[in-house]
Amino acid sequence: MKLDQRLLGYITTFETVTKTEIKDCFVNKNDQVVFVVKQGQGGKAIGKGAVNVKRIERMLQRKIKIIEFNENVVEFVKNAIYPLKSPEIILNEDKVIIKTDTTYLKALLLGRDKLNFKELQNLVNKYFNISIEIQ
Numbered sequence: 001m002k003l004d005q006r007l008l009g010y011i012t013t014f015e016t017v018t019k020t021e022i023k024d025c026f027v028n029k030n031d032q033v034v035f036v037v038k039q040g041q042g043g044k045a046i047g048k049g050a051v052n053v054k055r056i057e058r059m060l061q062r063k064i065k066i067i068e069f070n071e072n073v074v075e076f077v078k079n080a081i082y083p084l085k086s087p088e089i090i091l092n093e094d095k096v097i098i099k100t101d102t103t104y105l106k107a108l109l110l111g112r113d114k115l116n117f118k119e120l121q122n123l124v125n126k127y128f129n130i131s132i133e134i135q
Helices: 005-018 042-046 048-060 073-081 103-110 112-127
Strands: 022-027 033-037 064-068 088-092 095-099 131-134
Touching (some): 042 048, 073 095
Antiparallel strands (some): 022 033, 088 095
16 A cells, blocks of 8 residues: 555544544545445444545545445455445355346446456455456
8 A cells, every 4th residue: 555645644534533444545546535444444434424424525625435344355345336236246266256237237337448347456456366257
């Protein structure tokens, strides 16, 4: 995890407001600040009625996304693609397979020029060293 002064400021602000611990922080392709929080702290980080998300977005003047880390790679992928819901995500040896029931869901998961897919693959590789496939 490479952190510059700006990301350190984001982390400090986030931890102060939410009283949770950060596992990772980065800026994604949509210019959102993505916070990966430790397992079991997702709800606390978001806050009741997403009050913490709204407060942090106002303070940082940018959109944020919170992903809860999970030791189980399937659960982590579910958290990472939320609010999208896949009918089935399975672990097959060294590959996570995300099954889609509509072309619309598949298009959202892939993104333009497969940018969403590449970002998800990079995020999962950071922690699990496993590949992802969308069917």
